Amino acid sequence: MIRFDHVSKRYPGGKDALQAVNLHLPTGSMAFLTGHSGAGKSTLLKLIALLERASRGQVFLDGENLSRTSKRRVPMVRRKIGMIFQNHRLLFDRTVFDNVALPLVIAGYRHQEIGRRVRAALDKVGLLGHERAFPITLSGGEQQRVGIARAVVNKPKLLLADEPTGNLDPDLSRDIMQLFEQFNQVGVTVLIASHDLDLISRMPYAQIHLEQGQLQNTGEVAGV
């Protein structure tokens, strides 16, 4: 699903965020991306979502060489990915339903289809019945679930999560991780950046460790 081929990223100003990273994440696998703040975790995720472009090397997503992706096609690439953020990035002037429906509205789904899928996604994250609520009235854990529902609502092949449990207590974090496991079990490829080593060391998934922009292990994640 994801392949990095000697990828380097240098930001203007000369900081090397990633150096010659080789990585392979097969379809249907699940892995954690670990490392200190500033080790390049976010940069790696950004390269996959085309929020940044590699300075050198090539990134492949689902067989597509992202270094050749035109600007016009960027939205189409992003629609294949469900993204989850530490600070949730919800729209606070819209209801839970409208937040979750956004990817479907963008993709131009029909009205009835949107209602059906949004309720299915909310059901999966345990928030059915909160459609009319505004995100501000929900707890941090619930807001993150809304973010996850939004990420999975149009059934992406890949889920990228950047510190999804960063602001949550251990119990809530475990619940969220279990949600990701459930999505992985139905075939979604999952890559989670996290520094919650305590939690992820107890889970049976590959860890990709970054230090100062360099990969510390082989980057070959076993297929399923």
Next chain:
Amino acid sequence: MRLPRPVHNYLVRHAQVALNSLGRLYRTPFASLMTIAVLGIALALPSGLYLLTGNLQKLGAQWDGGANLSLFLHKSVSVSQAQALRKKLAQWPEIASVQLITPEQALAEFRELSGFGQALDLLDDNPLPAVLAIKPGAQYSTANAAAALTEKLRALPEVELAQLDLKWVKRFNAIVEIVQRAIWVMAALLGLAVLLIVGNTIRLEIQNRREEIEITKLIGATNRFIHRPFLYAGLWYGLFGALFGALLVELALLQLLDPVRRLAGLYRSSFSLDMLSAGELFYLLAGGAFLGLLGAWIAVGRHLSAIEPR
């Protein structure tokens, strides 16, 4: 007729975005009304003046003696010949009315008005020629048409001298023309103001919704999807601004209607002010909507591409 599904979906989506943009204006009524009022005033000024000059031109065309032609006939032409000529000329499509002033009438009038009565008594015979006073039809009262008509009349064998009193028509037309040109300049400037006002309003709107724009880009929104609500907002601003402008113009004209009618009555004229016609209203609304859309388009092009998610 049933539309193909993709076309139908596309139209439904546009209708939704249009309504959403409208709802957004409605949710901030005070700010929206302020913008619309400013746009309305900017659009009302040139349209109102345009209507006024239109009315002035109508007035000029109606004005009795807008262009007066005097034909001085040869002394050899008899009164009955002059009568015949008058009848003939009255048939011309260019001519609204012809009045014959015989030498006797002319003399009597001259005697009365000039105060030379006794001096005239000394003359053996009447030195004055017969005169045909001609009023051209409304379409022939313009400077050029009236001059052409004068040339045509001058060629008649009975005519010794054809005199066109055009001075004030020319002056009036020249003034109206200057005013009209000034209105066009003003309309261009105020149109530019409308563009800038809408552009600035949309720019602020984009800044306020920066987070939302970033998020929608993050989850795969195309630029067109993101542009659309702002373009519709511009369209609504322009349209409502124009509507408000039309309302201002009509209200202002209503204020003038009675005094103008009273003044016209004093001059025994049936002149009355023209309000906005349906066609003019349409052009005003379409122009306002177009300027709003254009202003939004410029703002969107300048400011939206600068927002990229991080």
